Amino acid sequence: MTGRHRSSQRGFSAEFAEHREYTAGDDVRYVDWKVYGRSDRYYLKQFEDETNFSCWMVLDTSESMSYRSTAAPVSKLDHARRAIAALSWLVLGQRDAVGLATLSGALDRLLPPSTQPSHLDQIGRILQETTPRGPTALGAALEDLATRLDRRSLVICFSDLFDDLDSATAGLEHLAWRGHDVVVLQVIDPAEEDFPFEEPTRFVGLEGETDQVVEPRALGEAYRAEFQQFLDDVSHRCRSLHLDHLLLRSDVPLTVTLPRFLEARLHHRGRG
Amino acid sequence: MLPSWTPLAFGFASPWLLLGACLATIPVVLHLLFRRQHREEPFAANRFLAEAARKHSRRLRFQHWLLLVVRMAILLLVAFSLARPFVEALPGDLDSDGTAVHHILIIDSSLSMRHTAGGSRRFDRGRAILEKIVTAAREGDTFRLLTIRAARPPVIIGQAAGRKPDVLAELERLQPTWEAADVVTALQSTLSLLDARELSEHQRVSLVSDLQPTDWQPEGESVHSRIHTLLAAIASKADLVVYDVGGSAAANSTIVDLQSDSPVAVTGIPVVLRATVKHFGTSGAGERQIELHVDDRLVSRRPISVAAGRSIDFEWSHRFATGGEHRVEARLGGDGLADDNRRFLSLPVRDRLQVLLVGGRYVGRPEDAATFYLETALAPDPDPARPGLVEATTIPERRLATEDLGRYDCLVLSDIGRLVRSEADRLARFVADGGGLILGLGDTVDPGSWNQQLGNTSAGLLPGRLDRIVEASDSTSGAFVFDPGNYTHPVLGEFRGLADNGLATTVTIRYLRTRPHPGSNVALAFDSGDPAILTRRMGHGRVVLVTTSLDDRWTTWPVLSASYLPMVHELIRFAVSGRWSARQRQVGEPIFRRVDATTSAGTLTGPDGSSHSLDPTTPRERTARARRAGAGHPEKRDEESVREIASDETLVPGIYRLELGPPSRVIELFSVNIDPAESDLSASSPGPPPTDLLSGIDVPIRVRWQPGDVPVLSDHPGNPLSRRALAILLGLLMVELIMAWRFRVGTICLAVLVTTALAGWWGGWLSGGVAGLLAGGLFAARDWRNRYGRHRRAAQTHGQP
Structure with missing residues (x-):
């Protein structure tokens, strides 16, 4: 069973595409003997690749993803879960394969891609069973994931990237190096970007960071600048690795952000 | 604005409010x-x-401490402003720019300033303050001197004096008076002097007073607001400093009134002398001895006790054995203000009141005479032990033109038909000189002639215009009776409270309807509403008009009513009282008396023994004098032929002796008393002076002069230190709010505020405003440049255009 997703790569598949002249080292199985009989020259048959499209949903389940401010309807993790479910449904609807990997300190669970419609139930079950825990170690987990993926795929990474950014970038780079099309959907809470707090507050870290006693009116501006610099840094790194990067604010409905993401992907393919 | 850098002495008007600085914690x-x-x-x-x-820890710490400092500064400024800070220049360092200072010295010399406490009078303490100001002044400064009093103009030194010894000598000559204080006139004069000076000149007004409440906080709203307006105007033109020498609150008792029950006494008949003592104070009772002196002899001494804030009357019945002028004095035991413990009364005592009865009808039988019932009512008591008040003489109408009216105290005309002009003029002069005139009507009276001759005299002798005869038949009840109303007129005083006084039962069958002239009073009316008895003043005398007859032709009054006899006596007593009414004067008022054409001179001897010769003056001279005095004159409407002698304003309380003549030698006594309002020392001190009077005027109030206590520079009402502090306080409040919202913006505002305050201090508010705007612009531009530059660098780093 083949999916409707059209690959841009040419390989050795069933549907003929064109001939090319044989060169040393080519697989002799694809030599077109009929052409050889007519022209006494070796030509190889080339076919349009109609392989199944494979997509990996990578979910960061560290403690920081459980954060939900009063301004947000759901936590970052729940927001990512919903996005994964929606995209999985879309991929499976195209008869393409989708898989799921959850990771926090390390790679937790791995559900291989499948094109079966019932696969969506499995994805949903894993998403439901997943609980946030532990600090983020995104880099190592992505490295591990990269070694396990034997087929080039679209890898969509859902994370707040509250990690050592160099390590995380290395993991993403490894994935890209292995030929995967990597997309980073960075999930953030509105309070993390806007920092709307007014009263003096003790901010308790979710991943074991030191508590911060802060007067938000005094530090708010500096924090916002710091966070914006972080976002800019992430964006800059993704751009340098030719990765797609998109912010998913948990207070913005997916009906707004996902169409925008898909539209951006369409443009991306058009250019590619 | 400080004229130049000068060594300063710093202080607070309300230093205890600095405790509020603890709020800064x-x-x-x-x-x-x-x-x-x-x-x-x-x-x-x-x-x-x-x-x-981590990155902004230093900046955050700085923000934190800066905000803390701003908040503490706000609370410190609250306490600072409430404590009313002031800055003063030290002696000898004033006006180092070389500008001479024009000092206007004002001292209250009213009676209350004579109050003695701690061995010194308020006036002396005030004078010492002014002397110190003069002594501490620089060479080149000039001085003017004014007093606050009522009888004389306030300006003592009108031309600016530069020699200190002259000014000190003038101060030394000043003495407190027995007068009230005319604050408005003194402040108006001060303002005129200020207006006359060069604007560039530094002017200072030092006002010394005990701020006696009736002078400085009068009940009249217009006077009160006038004083406030004048003080504000003075404070806007000069440095004004008020020295309150009132000291501690003083309770004070005084005799506020001394009267006899009759303006003239008769030998052998007891007269009631009544003194009213009031205790001005808020607590305690005024335990005193009160004495009555007659002709400088002690006749009675009694202890008195008057509760605080209350007054009490004391009466003595005294019988004068001899006629003539007598002096009566009530004395109170000593207290802090001894000068108001004496009250004087000059009382003329006559052997009898001489009454001339003039009948206007042909006499057949004695009882037919128009004066018959009057003679009967005034006839002496057969009992020689009960001498009568009146000695009556009856003459026919024809002798009115030739009779020597000067011998009589009162004239009664009963049913006189017509009066010729000469007779009317004689009557007018008689009344103007203080005589009493009683007019009774009857069938003979020609209303037209009366209206023409008596109503048209220059002084208006007739109290009303005679209209027409009203008959009993015009009344629904067939007769008229008296309606005494509320017995408010003095002639009805004897009848007040007597149920069967006979007035309401007196039947009148005819009267002449009379329209009262302006200035006349209706003493008694008929039940028809028309006047029955009208009175009016004319000159020193009084006129009484009875609109019915004084015999039995028109009324049953003399025959059937018990009220006739006492009413005749009361009318005579009232009519003659005008002659002596001008004998009681107040300090500051002149003594005057009408004299006839033969009187060539008079001599007035005061209680201090000083004598002054007085010449009779003509009407034109009197008018000019009244105009100079700026006040109404009591005899403005008198005829031109009347002459008068008048003294200057009386300045000392006591008995004044006026001797007239030659040719005839007449001696009369006048009593002059103080204004008892000056005796109220209760509310003048301690505590704040009349704050409502000074509300809105930033005037420093001092109680003493100290070395270095020269007029304030920075507490100038136009540029007060406390006002500046309040302005900075408001600015800091806004800055604090902005800093809490946006610290960066708040910091810029703080810098602008500090720049404005500093520039405003040294260069005035205009300079401060300009400097503040410039500083704000510079800081904002610098901040914008920093932010924009950082963003641009960041954008370049991220590869954005």
Whole structure:
């Protein structure tokens, strides 16, 4: 069973595409003997690749993803879960394969891609069973994931990237190096970007960071600048690795952000 | 604005309010509490908070402390402003720019300033303050001197004097008076002097007073607001400093009134002398001895006790054995203000009141005479032990033109038909000189002639215009009776409270309807509403008009009513009282008396023994004098032929002796008393002076002069230190709010405020405003440049255009 997703790569598949002249080292199985009989020259048959499209949903389940401010309807993790479910449904609807990997300190669970419609139930079950825990170690987990993926795929990474950014970038780079099309959907809470707090507050870290006693009116501006610099840094790194990067604010409905993401992907393919 | 840099002495008008500076610890306490009380919030992006705090820790600490300092400064400024700070120049360092100072010295010399406490009078303490101001002044300064009093113009030194010894000598000559204080006139004169000076000149007004409440806080709203307006105007033109020498609150008792029950006494008949003593004070009773002296002899001494804030009357019955002028004096035991403990009364005593009865009808039988019932009512008592008040003489109408009216105290005309002009003029002069005139009507009276001759005299002798005869048949009840109303007129005083006084039962069958002239009073009316008895003043005398007859032709009054006899006596007593009414004067008022054409001179001897010759003056001279005095004159409407002698304003309380002649030698006594309002020392001190009077005027109030206590520079009402502090306080409040909202913007505002305040201090508010705007623009531009530059560098780093 083949999916409707059209690959841009040419390989050795069933549907003929064109001939090319044989060169040393080519697989002799694809030599077109009929052409050889007519022209006494070796030509190889080339076919349009109609392989199944494979997509990996990578979910960061560290403690920081459980954060939900009063301004947000759901936590970052729940927001990512919903996005994964929606995209999985879309991929499976195209008869393409989708898989799921959850990771926090390390790679937790791995559900291989499948094109079966019932696969969506499995994805949903894993998403439901997943609980946030532990600090983020995104880099190592992505490295591990990269070694396990034997087929080039679209890898969509859902994370707040509250990690050592160099390590995380290395993991993403490894994935890209292995030929995967990597997309980073960075999930953030509105309070993390806007920092709307007014009263003096003790901010308790979710991943074991030191508590911060802060007067938000005094530090708010500096924090916002710091966070914006972080976002800019992430964006800059993704751009340098030719990765797609998109912010998913948990207070913005997916009906707004996902169409925008898909539209951006369409443009991306058009250019590619 | 400080004219130049001068060594300054700093102080506070209300230093105890500096305790409010303790409030400045509140932000520190809140800060400490704040460190322990905060809410907890789980947060995923703590690493960015930590990083932001690490990077901005120094700036945050600076913000924190700056905000704390601003908040503490706000509370300190509150206490600072409430304490009314002032800055003064030290002696000898004033006006180092070389500008001469024009001093206007004002001292209250009213009676209340004679109050003695601690061995010194208020006036002396005030004078000492002014002497110190003069002594401490620089060479080149000029001085003017004014007093606050009522009888004389306030300006003592009108031309600016530069020689200190002259000014000190003038101050030394000043003495407190027995007068009230005319504050408005003194302040108006001060303002005129200020207006006359060069604007560039530094002017200082030093006002010394005990701020006696009736003078400085009069009940009249218009006077009160006038004083306030004048003080504000003075304070806007000069440095005004008020020295309150009132000292501690003083309770004071005084005799506010001394009267006899009759303006003239008769030998052998007891007269009631009544003194009213009032205790001005808020607590305690005024325990005193009160004495009555007659002709400088002690006749009675009694202890008295008057509750605080109350007054009490004391009466003595005294019988004068001899006629003539007598002096009566009530004395009170000593207190802090001894000068108001004496009250004087000049009382003329006559052997009898001489009454001339003039009948206007042909006499057949004695009882037919128009004066028959009057003679009967005034006939002496057969009992020689009960001498009568009146000695009556009856003459026919025809002798009116030739009779020597000067011998009589009162004239009664009963049913006189017509009066010729010469007779009317004689009557007018008689009344103007203080005589009493009683007019009774009857069938013979020609209303037209009366209206023409008596109504048209220059002084208006007739109290009303005679209209027409009203008959009993015009009344629904067939007769008229008296309606005494509320017995408010003095002639009805004897009848008040007597149920069967006979007035309401007196039947009148005819009267002449009379329309009262303006200035006349209706003493008694008929039940028809028409006047029955009318009175009016004319000159020193009084005129009484009875609109019915004084015999039995028109009324049953003399025959059937018990009220006739006492009413005749009361009318005579009332009519003659005008002659002596001008004998009681107040300090500051002149003594005057009408004299006839033969009187060539008079001599007035005061209680201090000083004598002054007085010449009779003509009407034109009197008018000019009244115009100079700026006040109404009591005899403005008199005829031209009347002459008068008048003294200057009386300045000392006591008995004045006026001797007229030659040719005839007449001696009369006049009593002059103080204004008892000056005796109220209760509310003048201690505590703040009349703050409502000074509301809105930033005038420093001092109680003493100290070395260095020269007129204030920085507490100038147009540029007060406390007002500046309040302005800065308001600015800091706004800055604090802005800093809490946007610290960067708040810092710019703080810099602008500080620049404005400093520039305003040295160069005035205009300079401060300009400097503030410039500073604000510079700081804002610098901040914008920093922010824009940083963003641009960041954009370049991220590869954005």
